[in-house]
Amino acid sequence: MNSRSLPANDPDIQTVDWTPTRSAGLKRLEQFVGRSGQAYADTRNFDLGPADRSNTTALSPWIRHRLITEVDVLSAVLARHNPVECEIFVQEVFWRGYFKGWLEQRPSVWASYLQDLDSALQNPGSDYEDAISGRTGIDCFDAWAAELVETGYLHNHARMWFASIWIFTLGLPWQLGADFFLQHLMDADPASNTLSWRWVGGLHTKGKTYLARAENIARYTNGRFHPKGLAATAIPLTESVAHPVCPIPPLAAPPDGPFLLLLTLEDVGGAALMPHEPEAVVGLHGPVDSRSARPQTDFAFGALGHALAKWRQDPIAVRDWAETLLNKVEATGVRRIVTPYAPIGPVRSALDAAEPLLIRQGIEVIRVRRGYDSLVWPHATRGFFGLKKQIPQFLKDLHLTE
Ligand SMILES: Cc1cc2nc3c(=O)[nH]c(=O)nc-3n(C[C@H](O)[C@H](O)[C@H](O)COP(=O)(O)OP(=O)(O)OC[C@H]3O[C@@H](n4cnc5c(N)ncnc54)[C@H](O)[C@@H]3O)c2cc1C
Known part of the structure; x- marks a missing residue:
């Protein structure tokens, strides 16, 4: 090149x-x-x-x-x-x-990320504050921190360099960096983000790390940056927990009879998976991390809002949403909720938490997975x-x- x-x-x-x-x-x-x-x-x-x-x-x-x-x-x-x-x-x-x-087959990776993040956020320290505010003195890193906050997007190569500098030059916990990305990226995704950070740090492909080099950054940013003081080595991170492999749940068929369609941020286009029009549609507005940045929430909630506009529905908030959903189900008289399959992440956790309440009320919950994902x-x-x-x-x- x-x-x-x-x-x-x-x-x-x-x-x-x-x-x-x-x-x-x-x-x-x-x-x-x-x-x-x-x-x-x-x-x-x-x-x-x-x-x-x-x-x-x-x-x-x-x-x-x-x-x-x-x-x-x-x-x-x-x-x-x-x-x-x-x-x-x-x-x-x-x-x-x-x-x-x-990630779907190793859900404990997500759970342990969340746990470690909680601990790291207890006392993140001033180096962390400098990093997320773009005050490290490393030209490219500071520019990318600002670009991410302002625009909600970073080029793939910038994400790799940024994560590498975060881990190996600044010596910060990878979980804090992954969290910074998850708060700001418009494409913030539990799987791509967590596993890419783990890949850079040497946890995904065990022992293989990604080292950001000044010449490579200068070349592939077309000379925009000439960073100084980058780490010369990238010693792989390690972890003490093992992550067991879990089977992917079997495929559920879309329903024959009447149903209420539940759309989430995981798949706002999920109506396309259904064999016929739903009796009613509900959109789940979240879960929202209160720290999520504007470009991200504008995109995500805009996407859900547009999807719901066809049915003239407003999204419902996650707090007490199972009760709200129950009321909607009662109002429409259907006993079945169908939702596009939510992979590991906050939406999945919210669904898992609400499902027992719905089942206790005699409501069937069907999660329909896309053929591409099953393949x-x-x-x-x-x-x-x-x-x-x-x-x-x-x-x-x-x-x-x-
Ligand atoms: C540290 C780090 C964090 C990341 N976090 C996310 C994230 O939260 N969400 C996310 O969608 N991607 C993430 N990526 C992957 C990748 O950076 C983005 O998908 C890509 O930059 C999106 O830009 P694009 O649409 O122009 O990609 P293109 O180059 O145009 O690729 C087309 C599509 O392919 C997929 N894709 C491309 N490259 C990758 C990749 N390396 N990994 C996974 N999917 C890819 C994306 O859906 C992308 O839209 C991360 C990468 C790194 C190194």
Whole structure:
């Protein structure tokens, strides 16, 4: 990769319209799709800064909330390029499913992250305050901290460098850094975020770390940064707990009869999974971390609000939501709630906590998983390489290639 492979200015896609609707996501996809072949492979590692987002899709917030799906993205890209041309792009898309499936089968990773985060937040210290306020004196790091807070987005390479500097140069607990990202990213995702931080620190691929190097940062930021004082080594983090593998719950079929559809931030597009129109629709507004930043909440709640607008519904808050839901169920007379499957994370925990109350009232709760997730997740058993080998078969099974 060299400077000749930098993307040409393309004003249509340099800036991103972060409107949280399916149509805005599809428009960005359509604008980008021509660049998802060799141009993406050649240029994707450059972080050109917030004024130029033309070398990656920036679609992660839409994909995160399933305003658009991985299948939407893959089918657009494969309709334009042959599978060899867009191989790198396709692999990146499958990284998301890999992380989702991996965490789904090791829920204790999320639980222990939350526990360790609680302890770390008791006394985070002044170095932590300096880091999140962009006052470390490391030029790139301070700029990315500010960019994240202001925009709710960072380029993938910036996320890798940032996490590496956080852990190995500043010596801060990775859980605090992951939490900083989770509060601010518009695409904040329990699986991709937690596991990427663990990957950088050497906990995901045991013993393999990612070291941020000054020359690499200068080169791939096109000379915008020349950081000084970065750690010269990255000694892998260790942990004393083991994380047992748990099976992915069996697939539930969508219902035949009447039902109430419960939409959550995990999958605001979940109505597309249902075989027929629901009797009523409810949207769950949260759980919300009170520290969540504005770009993130604007995107997430905007996405849910737009999804609910079709049914003229307002979202309900998580506090006492099981009771609110019960009232809605009583009002519509249905005895069945159907919701898109929520993977490990805050929404899943809220559903798990409420379900017993609903069941005690004789209400059936069905969680419908997307076919893509059921296809991909079981292959996230070890490293990404194992799953990557399955990609040609996944594409056939999804009827995206012959
Ligand atoms: C420390 C760290 C934290 C991260 N936290 C998150 C997070 O909270 N949420 C999140 O969605 N991604 C996260 N990522 C992954 C990645 O940085 C983003 O998905 C990507 O930068 C989004 O930009 P894009 O849409 O332009 O990606 P593109 O390059 O255009 O890729 C297309 C899509 O593929 C998926 N994808 C691409 N790369 C990755 C990857 N490495 N891992 C997982 N999925 C990927 C995303 O859905 C992305 O929208 C993290 C990475 C690191 C290193």
